[in-house]
Amino acid sequence: MMAGMKANPGGQIDLKEVVGRDQIIEQIWDALEQQSIRIVAERRIGKTTIIKKLAAEPRDGWKPIFQDLEKCHTALEFAMSVYREVDEFLSIQQRSARKTKDFFKAIGGAEIAGIIKLPTFTGDAPWKEILSSAIHDLVHECETKSDRPVFLWDEVPFMLANINEREGETTSMEILDTLRGLRQTYGGDGLRMVITGSIGLHHVISTLKRQNYANSPVNDTLAIEVRPLDAASAQELAAKLIEGENIQTESFEETANEVSQLSDCFPYYIHHIVKALKLSGLNGSRDTVEKVVLDQLLDSSDPWELNHYRERISTYYGDSLELAVLEILDSIASRAEAMSLDELLAGLKSTGKLDDREQLINLLRLITQDHYLSRNANGHYHFQFPLLQRWWKLARGL
16 A cells, blocks of 8 residues: 555645656756746646745756745835845855845945845836846856756746736836846856746736737746646545545545546645545545535535636636626536637627627637636637536536
């Protein structure tokens, strides 16, 4: 019998117990040899676990600098956050962020007990200079390539949305352009960034493009998508959790297979199903696993936080397109077969929600990027995840 594990839905997973992510982690390290990357993933799929494993267990020759940027609400907060990490990184190597500290002195800043105190700015804060100087120091003070620093930046889109709200679109545009410029300037010297977040970066960029932002700020980075676990890894995780929770079952393999299938191989949902099975006191038959899943999907308290998929639509697509998106998802969810573009357009026209073909094509592209939908070999649209389609039909009364 394999070593068991305790179910921990929504909690911080012990990195020693991460299952099925070795291959994508190796792909990330391989890609970083050539360029910076952005991790593309649906929520609850385990991207934060992956980025934390990158930080905790780096490949030889790399020194990760992990930052959760959700707390940054201004460009200056972001720049200072990067500076502090760079300064700490260089201090460990007995080096100093010299250019940045010289700049602080030039603008009237002071270092008191190791903490930088900046003056009050009457105009725009010099965040761009601080950020650029910090990156310059990081690159030029690391003279050897044996310990290359790599920024692991979680919640970058969330930070940009915060800054967009607080300081406006122009500042968000400048941040994206500045980061791209830094990658181009210092990429040959080994500078690397890994960017990820729970909000799709494409939405942030789309919002900026509506404000006449014409650049492509991340086209120099490689997109790597985090997918659900493969079937074998999902079954392995389910089996370890069933064993660790001491759930009784006549067929260990059959129960693990049922859990992995009904969860769409999402680690988060596997943990939830096994924990719910444990709390129910039921054995691990296929019927009881199905009962537990259905109960969770129908629970008004929304233990799996699936209602987020409905709530985020107005935020992502705006009030003007919300009804059109709902019509698209309702139509596809209620059908067993995939739907063509023409079928969707005809349905939207009949309800008066949208009648422009090009607008529908662009909207479907965004909905697909948000992992609601996928396209089959004929280019027809269907739900990407059966579990989400099942919940959507129940929640929407379809």
